[in-house]
Amino acid sequence: xxxxxxLSVDQTEEKLLDMLRADGINPAAADPYHTWKVFKHFCHVxxxxxxxxxxxETHPSQGFAADPNGLYxxxxxxxxxxxxxxxxxxxxxxxxGMQQLDCRFEYDLTDDLRLVQKVVWAYDFDTIDAFFAxxxxxxxxxxxxxxxxxxxxxxxxDV
Numbered sequence: 001x002x003x004x005x006x007l008s009v010d011q012t013e014e015k016l017l018d019m020l021r022a023d024g025i026n027p028a029a030a031d032p033y034h035t036w037k038v039f040k041h042f043c044h045v046x047x048x049x050x051x052x053x054x055x056x057e058t059h060p061s062q063g064f065a066a067d068p069n070g071l072y073x074x075x076x077x078x079x080x081x082x083x084x085x086x087x088x089x090x091x092x093x094x095x096x097g098m099q100q101l102d103c104r105f106e107y108d109l110t111d112d113l114r115l116v117q118k119v120v121w122a123y124d125f126d127t128i129d130a131f132f133a134x135x136x137x138x139x140x141x142x143x144x145x146x147x148x149x150x151x152x153x154x155x156x157x158d159v
Contacts (some may be wrong), residue, residue: 051088
């Protein structure tokens with residue numbers, strides 16, 4: 001009998017990237033639906049943390065004009081579909097931080113994507129598989145089918 005490996009939070013980003021690459025996915029040019037399939041398996045990998053949350057979200061952004069003083073460039077309007085695992089951390093029984101491992105797909109904002117907005121947390125479901133089934137049943141999940149992402153990103157960071 002083999003013992004189940006429990007990852008530290010610091011190991012999770014590399015683990016997901018390894019799983020994506022093993023499935024033939026380039027994280028810098030990934031398809032959200034193929035990535036989702038691997039992400040679902042990754043969410044069953046245990047992680048040593050105080051709390052482990054899973055989120056699916058879609059939302060438009062109207063963008064921002066460039067700073068007149070040149071501090072930042074303009075950000076064009078966009079539509080984002082992303083899903084993540086959120087790890088709450090504790091030291092000596094006290095909250096010490098939070099990290100999110102985010103799979104993010106950004107698209108040009110079109111009229112049909114302008115009103116597509118949804119936030120779903122796995123906390124609202126009895127099992128993560130029920131959460132996955134619910135997300136996959138949503139029209140928001142398939143909102144970007146046929147669109148090419150202008151940017152994809154899989155990365156972990158502090159919240």
